[in-house]
Amino acid sequence: MDSRQRELASALVEHIEIGVIVLDSELRIQYWNDFVSQCSGKMLEQARQQPLTLTFPEADTPCLSKMLALARDHGEHVYTEWHEPPYLIRLPFDRSGEPAPLRLQSTLLFPFKSSADQPLLGLLLYDSSELARDNKQLDAALHTLSSKQVEQELLIAKLEKANAQLMQSEKLAAIGQLAAGVAHEINNPIGYVFSNLQTLAGYVHDLLRIIDAVDGAASLDELRQLKRSLEYDYIRNDVEALIGESEDGIERVKKIIAALKDFSHFEEDEFRLADLHRGLDTTLNVVNNELKYKAEVIKEYGQLPAVECMPSQINQVMMNLLVNAAHAIEQFGRITLRSGHENDWVWLEVEDTGQGIAPHLLNRxxxxxxxxxxxxxxxxxxLSLSYNIVRKHSGRIEVFSTPGQGTRFRVWLPTRQPAQQTQEDAGHNE
Ligand SMILES: Nc1ncnc2c1ncn2[C@@H]1O[C@H](COP(=O)(O)OP(=O)(O)OP(=O)(O)O)[C@@H](O)[C@H]1O
Ligand SMILES: [Mg+2]
Known part of the structure; x- marks a missing residue:
């Protein structure tokens, strides 16, 4: 190295913001740069040839011994970070001699040889306070992030549980709604069948009186007299009317019971081929008492193949849509039920002439x-339940709405369930 290069190297070492200390193999101080003088407040002249740990007693740590063993005895470059210990030697001042906050240090100890062939050690001290600060922030951020993640996972688990409970309680609510509807529907026919029976009992009593009189009657005239007084002709007509009416009533109850039977497969959770129109009619029967005061129901069914689905759940979706439609109508309106078939998909549609949904609420x-x-x-x-059910069927729901005019919900279902998804999803969502 010529003198020019040496001059440059030494200028660099004197100006660099890194502590540079040269030690001999016994850790005696040979040299340190300006940075060390200024920041330690000690003078090189007094420290030269002194053991490092005498000038800087704080450096006398197990850490330094370990570093020394690796660097001197094994020829390694040993790098330590500020974590443990935070500094090797204390540098309490900044470069202008003012007290400085504690500097966290990273250090490098490495063996080298000077031209005089004497084995030496270089000790470099880097101020890593800023790095440490960044690192700390990073650590804290990471920590927060991971605890957030744990929180989120807990939340998701909770949500899943709530969702399952929701499905369950919604089922119960639907059954309750159903029961209320059924009670209301059955009440009326049962009422008049019962009162008809009472009237008929009176009529039968009178008719028996006429028949009983046949044996004891002195003359045909007496019998005719009795017949007239008991208004036989009126009874005759009315009996037929009453029986006809009662049959209608019982028929109506039978229909409701049949519908109820279809609905009572609530827990059945198996995909099977089903006639969706039949399900729709059943559902209509069940919600009829909610619809009939609010809307005229129009059916525009298309052709549908048998569809692989859980029929009672699809019934529930359609019931929700129908009840929503009825609720959306203020006075009296129209609800149109449509169905159709495109390739491997079928759709069911409920359109109402209700108040519609404001655009900003559509995605909620x-x-x-x-x-x-x-x-x-x-x-x-x-709708949340309906959405889940339709998703479980690998289908989708579309909604079109014009505020003030009405809303149309269309449920798309594949005619056959994709093979694996059927099982997997059924397992997940229940
Ligand atoms: N056909 C419709 N017309 C207008 N708004 C609708 C219609 N269907 C749903 N909505 C709107 O979507 C909201 C959510 O419907 P959803 O069926 O999930 O709940 P809900 O009917 O309010 O209560 P629930 O069905 O649990 O008794 C309704 O409150 C309503 O604002
Ligand atoms: Mg609803």
Missing amino acids: IYEPFFTTKPVGKGTGLG
Whole structure:
């Protein structure tokens, strides 16, 4: 190295913001740069040839011994970070001699040889305070992030549980709604069949009197007299009317019971081929008492193949859509039920002439508990449950709505379930 190069090298070492200390193999100080003088407040002249640990007693640590063993005895470059210990020697001042906050240090100890062939050790001290600070922030951020993640996972687990409970309680709610509807529907025919029976009992009593009189009657005239007084002709007509009416009533009850039977497969959770129109009619029967005061129901069914589905669940979806449609109508309107078939897909549609849905609410209607209905009227679960059911069927729901004019919900279902998904999803969502 010529003198020019040496000059450059030494200028660099004197100006660099890194502590540079040269030690002999016994850790005696040979040299340190300006940075060390200024930041330690000690003078090189007094420290030269002194053991490092005498000038800087704080450096006398197990860490230094370990570093020394590796660097001197094994010829390695040993790098330590500020974590443990935070500094090797204390540098309490900044470069202008003012007290400085504690500097965290990273260090490098490495063996080298000078031209005089004497084995030496270089000790470099880097101020890593800033790095440490960044690192700390990073650590803290990472920590927060991971605890957030744990929180989120817990939340997701909770949500899944809530969702399962929701499905369960919604089922119960639907059964309750169903029961109320059925009670209402059955009440009326049962009422008049019962009163007809009472009237008929009176008539039978009178008829028996006439027949009994046949044996004891002195003359035909007496019998005719009795017949007239008991208004036989009126009874005759009325009996037929009453029986006809009662048969109608019982017929109606039978129909409702049949519908109920279809609905009572609530727990059945198996995909099977089903006639969706039949399900729709059943559902219509069940919700009839909610619809009939609000709308004229028009059926525009297309041709449908048998569809692989869980029929009672699809019934439930359609029931939710129908009840929503009825609720959306203020006075009296029209609800149109349509169905259709395209390639491997079928669709069912419920259109109403109700108040419609504001555009900014359209993407919220499937949220659990989202409802615009007054407290006690809506739970906001109908569409969320329907959405889940349709998703479980690998289908989708579309909605088109014009505020003030009406809303159309269309449920798309594949005619056959994709092979694996059927099982997997059925397992997940229940
Ligand atoms: N056909 C429709 N017309 C207008 N708004 C609708 C219609 N269907 C749903 N909505 C809106 O979407 C909201 C959510 O419907 P969803 O069926 O999930 O709950 P809900 O009917 O309010 O209560 P629940 O069904 O649990 O009794 C309703 O409150 C309503 O604002
Ligand atoms: Mg609803």
